[in-house]
Amino acid sequence: MTSPIRSMSVAILTVLFLPISATQATAQGTAGTVRKLERPVANPVVLSPGFRRAIMRGTRTERGEPGPDYWQQSAHYTISARLDVVEKRLEGTTRILYRNASPDSLTRLVVQLIQNFHRDDVPRIRSAEITGGYTFTHVAAADQRLEELQIPRGPGYATSQTNLLINPPAPVAPGDSIVLELDWSYQIPQVGAGGRMGWNSDDFFFLAYWYPQMAVYDDVVRWQADPFLGQAEFYSDFAEYDVTLDVPQGWLVQGTGELLNENEVLPDRIIQRLRQAEVSDTVVHVVTEADLETGFTRASADGRLRWHFTADSVRDAAYSITRASLWDVVRTNVGDRHGDGQPEYSRAEAIFRPAHERWRQTARYAQHSIAFHSRHTGVPYPYSHATAVEGSGIIGGGMEFPMMTIIGGYDQASDRAMYSVTAHELAHNWVPMIVSVDERRRAWMDEGTTDFNDGNAFADFYPGSDDGKEGEFAGYTGLARTGHEGALMRYSDFLDTPGHYGVHAYTKPGSLLYTLRNMLGGDAFYRAYQGYLRTWSFKHPKPWDFFNYFSASTGQDLDWFWQTWYYETWVLDQAIASVTAGDNGTEIIVRDIGDAPMPSRLTITLADGGTLEREIPVTTWLAGARTATVTVPAGREVVQVEIDAQGEFPDVMRKNNFWAVAASTLPAELPLAIRNELVRRRGALLDEGYLAEGELLSGAVVDDATDRRSIALEAGVQYAILAVCDQECMDIDLRIADAADSTLAEDTRPDDTPVLKFTAPASGQYDIDLIMFSCQASSCTWGGQIFRRQ
Numbered sequence: 186m187t188s189p190i191r192s193m194s195v196a197i198l199t200v201l202f203l204p205i206s207a208t209q210a211t212a213q214g215t216a217g218t219v220r221k222l223e224r225p226v227a228n229p230v231v232l233s234p235g236f237r238r239a240i241m242r243g244t245r246t247e248r249g250e251p252g253p254d255y256w257q258q259s260a261h262y263t264i265s266a267r268l269d270v271v272e273k274r275l276e277g278t279t280r281i282l283y284r285n286a287s288p289d290s291l292t293r294l295v296v297q298l299i300q301n302f303h304r305d306d307v308p309r310i311r312s313a314e315i316t317g318g319y320t321f322t323h324v325a326a327a328d329q330r331l332e333e334l335q336i337p338r339g340p341g342y343a344t345s346q347t348n349l350l351i352n353p354p355a356p357v358a359p360g361d362s363i364v365l366e367l368d369w370s371y372q373i374p375q376v377g378a379g380g381r382m383g384w385n386s387d388d389f390f391f392l393a394y395w396y397p398q399m400a401v402y403d404d405v406v407r408w409q410a411d412p413f414l415g416q417a418e419f420y421s422d423f424a425e426y427d428v429t430l431d432v433p434q435g436w437l438v439q440g441t442g443e444l445l446n447e448n449e450v451l452p453d454r455i456i457q458r459l460r461q462a463e464v465s466d467t468v469v470h471v472v473t474e475a476d477l478e479t480g481f482t483r484a485s486a487d488g489r490l491r492w493h494f495t496a497d498s499v500r501d502a503a504y505s506i507t508r509a510s511l512w513d514v515v516r517t518n519v520g521d522r523h524g525d526g527q528p529e530y531s532r533a534e535a536i537f538r539p540a541h542e543r544w545r546q547t548a549r550y551a552q553h554s555i556a557f558h559s560r561h562t563g564v565p566y567p568y569s570h571a572t573a574v575e576g577s578g579i580i581g582g583g584m585e586f587p588m589m590t591i592i593g594g595y596d597q598a599s600d601r602a603m604y605s606v607t608a609h610e611l612a613h614n615w616v617p618m619i620v621s622v623d624e625r626r627r628a629w630m631d632e633g634t635t636d637f638n639d640g641n642a643f644a645d646f647y648p649g650s651d652d653g654k655e656g657e658f659a660g661y662t663g664l665a666r667t668g669h670e671g672a673l674m675r676y677s678d679f680l681d682t683p684g685h686y687g688v689h690a691y692t693k694p695g696s697l698l699y700t701l702r703n704m705l706g707g708d709a710f711y712r713a714y715q716g717y718l719r720t721w722s723f724k725h726p727k728p729w730d731f732f733n734y735f736s737a738s739t740g741q742d743l744d745w746f747w748q749t750w751y752y753e754t755w756v757l758d759q760a761i762a763s764v765t766a767g768d769n770g771t772e773i774i775v776r777d778i779g780d781a782p783m784p785s786r787l788t789i790t791l792a793d794g795g796t797l798e799r800e801i802p803v804t805t806w807l808a809g810a811r812t813a814t815v816t817v818p819a820g821r822e823v824v825q826v827e828i829d830a831q832g833e834f835p836d837v838m839r840k841n842n843f844w845a846v847a848a849s850t851l852p853a854e855l856p857l858a859i860r861n862e863l864v865r866r867r868g869a870l871l872d873e874g875y876l877a878e879g880e881l882l883s884g885a886v887v888d889d890a891t892d893r894r895s896i897a898l899e900a901g902v903q904y905a906i907l908a909v910c911d912q913e914c915m916d917i918d919l920r921i922a923d924a925a926d927s928t929l930a931e932d933t934r935p936d937d938t939p940v941l942k943f944t945a946p947a948s949g950q951y952d953i954d955l956i957m958f959s960c961q962a963s964s965c966t967w968g969g970q971i972f973r974r975q
């Protein structure tokens with residue numbers, strides 16, 4: 186069995202070596218005729234073969250819109266399941282009517298079995314509880330019972346990792362449909378599917394990835410049957426659901442869809458409060474602490490209730506089942522869904538156990554989030570409710586489902602963090618739940634967009650706060666500076682280091698949406714962004730649809746942007762190389778050190794206090810240049826120049842973006858980058874009324890070492906200490922301690938620009954500790970200054 190592989194690899198090596206030697210021969214033979222560029226230059230984006238085929242067949246277009254022959258599969262699920270709350274077992278039957286809208290005859294069907302992630306014999310990149318996965322007692326297709334196949338030929342079924350492969354009795358013809366029937370059961374993991382479902386404290390269950398669900402067969406990939414490995418998330422088609430959950434009385438069930446038999450499961454007083462909440466702009470407590478004492482469901486003869494839900498146009502269905510949670514509900518304005526000039530409303534809800542105090546505000550947060558996202562995306566929230574569910578013990582952060590999200594207790598966090606996670610998880614209702622991207626391969630299309638949306642929601646809820654850009658940039662540039670980043674277009678489960686998923690899925694693609702907005706301007710950006718989201722609502726966009734839509738909408742060829750930021754790991758690092766005054770004026774030379782080309786926006790401060798804005802267009806860098814000159818005419822004295830003063834782009838090295846004539850007055854033994862940076866940073870402190878005090882501090886420290894300085898402080902005086910390290914250093918912390926070495930103030934953020942502000946409690950000697958991390962040289966230089974406020 187190994188020999189064919191060996192001979193294959195020899196063949197591949199031979200093929201690979203031939204063109205390389207041919208190239209070398211040519212280069213030698215025609216020396217001097219090959220022009221070596223100073224830098225890599227972005228080329229047109231190369232479409233995947235599947236995407237090219239889709240354009241040829243008319244299912245996609247080069248404009249980033251679906252083609253005239255676009256199709257997608259759909260299904261109708263009828264699911265009935267019984268929960269054993271003591272044994273933590275779920276037993277169910279699933280009937281799937283699967284409609285084949287594709288032009289292909291399907292000889293195989295793929296059903297996702299995410300619970301098999303908990304079998305002991307499947308591959309994983311995150312750890313998992315072993316609960317055994319699915320047991321099937323009946324599998325049928327087209328009314329024919331199927332047997333498990335040892336060799337997957339002929340009608341029958343086989344399990345493969347987290348997939349169930351079904352060979353139907355006859356192929357499913359284009360335009361035809363087939364009914365699958367599956368009877369199944371499994372042990373529910375406590376922390377399931379990587380903390381995305383499970384149970385907690387014998388009073389709470391969250392059912393997600395809980396039923397056999399069709400994998401996606403699409404026009405670009407065909408069957409997308411990549412297994413669930415615990416990290417990259419999900420991809421599913423839109424479907425209708427008819428779900429009946431059989432649970433003991435006294436447990437509240439809420440989930441995706443509409444509850445059809447409210448009168449059979451909820452007492453009148455709870456239903457009345459729901460009706461009241463549906464027209465209320467202030468939160469109504471639908472299930473209260475008193476209800477938890479007296480009961481909040483109806484009773485039944487057999488002690489069990491069957492909760493019946495239906496849902497349309499959702500890509501999944503998830504349910505919370507709790508006997509100990511409060512239920513807060515308020516209406517939220519989702520904008521004008523029908524185009525009749527009237528606003529529509531949905532219910533924003535929070536379901537939480539009373540010990541989690543921070544959750545008492547969550548319904549309000551959900552109300553704001555849903556209204557904001559409806560406006561910001563230009564897609565009014567289409568569903569009847571959006572419910573945030575407290576599921577501490579299962580999850581620390583949050584996880585999204587259509588109309589539902591499970592979030593941790595946030596007991597140790599801040600209100601702002603609670604708002605932020607609520608806005609994030611509910612924003613997922615748009616991507617991937619409405620704009621249904623393939624998260625398994627392209628996590629960035631989902632999480633990056635959602636980070637951008639929740640950041641903007643946050644700034645709207647807390648006026649005056651950052652819109653999330655700074656956090657996204659810091660997260661991305663922190664990894665990019667180390668040089669260990671993997672490209673976004675890599676499949677999300679196959680990164681150099683699984684730990685880079687946070688940058689790959691979240692902060693880099695999030696950063697790029699802020700970057701695009703700043704580069705294109707808000708109007709052009711939102712025309713493209715909202716247009717893309719609207720165009721692909723209830724469809725499956727691929728990366729090239731996103732790229733093409735933006736290029737078409739803005740009328741700009743943005744291939745250089747997509748290739749630079751999505752296919753490569755090139756970084757943005759623009760620097761002021763020199764500023765020199767001559768007879769013709771002041772020449773500012775900008776050097777593009779990094780390989781990512783971007784427009785260079787210069788803010789030039791003049792001696793008379795005026796400022797000039799100049800832009801070096803990106804075409805300069807795209808033509809292969811590494812440097813460009815901006816000339817300020819003679820007679821206007823330049824005292825300061827900054828590239829990207831607004832922080833619009835994710836430059837990995839800001840210390841070289843700045844030049845100031847004032848830096849030349851600082852001691853020459855400090856590297857110029859430190860002098861420039863001290864001048865740049867101290868401006869803000871001087872504006873706040875601080876005055877520089879004493880000599881500049883400076884030193885050189887090796888990695889993981891501390892440089893300590895002793896200073897005398899006066900009781901009651903407000904001080905600020907600023908520290909800056911050279912370009913080789915990524916992270917320094919700053920601390921001030923009293924004589925007993927107890928900390929007075931510290932800045933331990935993962936950055937290279939710490940600043941401490943504090944008031945000295947007593948007069949005497951104190952120690953300043955500068956702690957060096959991530960020094961990329963044998964030692965790193967730092968400089969600092971102490972300020973006092975009068």
Ligand SMILES: [Zn+2]
Pocket residue numbers: 609610613632635
């Ligand atoms: Zn997310």
